[in-house]
Amino acid sequence: MSQARDWEGIYRDATAPPWNLGEPQPELARLIEDGRIHGTVLDAGCGHAEFALAVAAAGHSVVGLDISATAVAAATAAAADRGLTTAHFASADLTDFGGYDGRFDTLVDSGLLHSLPADKRQGYLASIHRAAATGAVLYILAFAAETFGDDDPDRGGPHGFTAEELRATVAPLWVVDDVRPATVYSSTPGHRATADATGRGMMAGLLLHAHKPRGS
Numbered sequence: 001m002s003q004a005r006d007w008e009g010i011y012r013d014a015t016a017p018p019w020n021l022g023e024p025q026p027e028l029a030r031l032i033e034d035g036r037i038h039g040t041v042l043d044a045g046c047g048h049a050e051f052a053l054a055v056a057a058a059g060h061s062v063v064g065l066d067i068s069a070t071a072v073a074a075a076t077a078a079a080a081d082r083g084l085t086t087a088h089f090a091s092a093d094l095t096d097f098g099g100y101d102g103r104f105d106t107l108v109d110s111g112l113l114h115s116l117p118a119d120k121r122q123g124y125l126a127s128i129h130r131a132a133a134t135g136a137v138l139y140i141l142a143f144a145a146e147t148f149g150d151d152d153p154d155r156g157g158p159h160g161f162t163a164e165e166l167r168a169t170v171a172p173l174w175v176v177d178d179v180r181p182a183t184v185y186s187s188t189p190g191h192r193a194t195a196d197a198t199g200r201g202m203m204a205g206l207l208l209h210a211h212k213p214r215g216s
Helices: 007-012 026-033 050-057 069-081 118-131 163-170
Strands: 041-044 062-066 087-091 104-110 132-143 175-186 201-211
Touching: 007 069, 026 050, 026 104, 026 132, 026 175, 041 050, 041 118, 050 062, 050 069, 050 087, 062 069, 069 087, 104 118, 118 132, 118 163, 132 163, 132 175, 163 175, 163 201
Parallel strands: 041 062, 041 104, 062 087, 104 132
Antiparallel strands: 132 201, 175 201
16 A cells, blocks of 8 residues: 655745646646636645636636645635636645535546555545535546556555546546546656757656546
């Protein structure tokens, strides 16, 4: 079982984490561009919250939650600097949080599920399910299994999913509509990454689309 990471230490470090692109992950930016984000939005595990900030800039009300108070403070400051009054941020343990029951119409996970230890994933999915309105949509961007290969189980880092495993992980509470190949970017090429024209790392990922059914 992978171990929980020191998220506060990561965000306090002077060097920005590799997933901080200064903009949303391109796969998620396309969701905004394609009109697939609606209603009140949850950015789960928001970090520096470039996705939440872009959602607010597009006219939506969004809440970003993260376990790191340092990341939340940085996101709050960025929203203020950009004049984004519909973006709000708070510190929370996403594996077990409350206070938002039935609130969100769109929930987006940009690399949180794949960073959680296996024994915390269902608690997280149950918590965001509780926070979702009936009919809400869920998008999860996660690493694909081939990104890490055989060295995955005990590294203490993110977990790479097969499409079948990701679907099975989410399906107990959510109706999974689609799982498709996607690309996860990092600020610099790293583990098993190729580089794009700008020098950013490109790694194999998956994008899951699900919804909360009526009566659940």
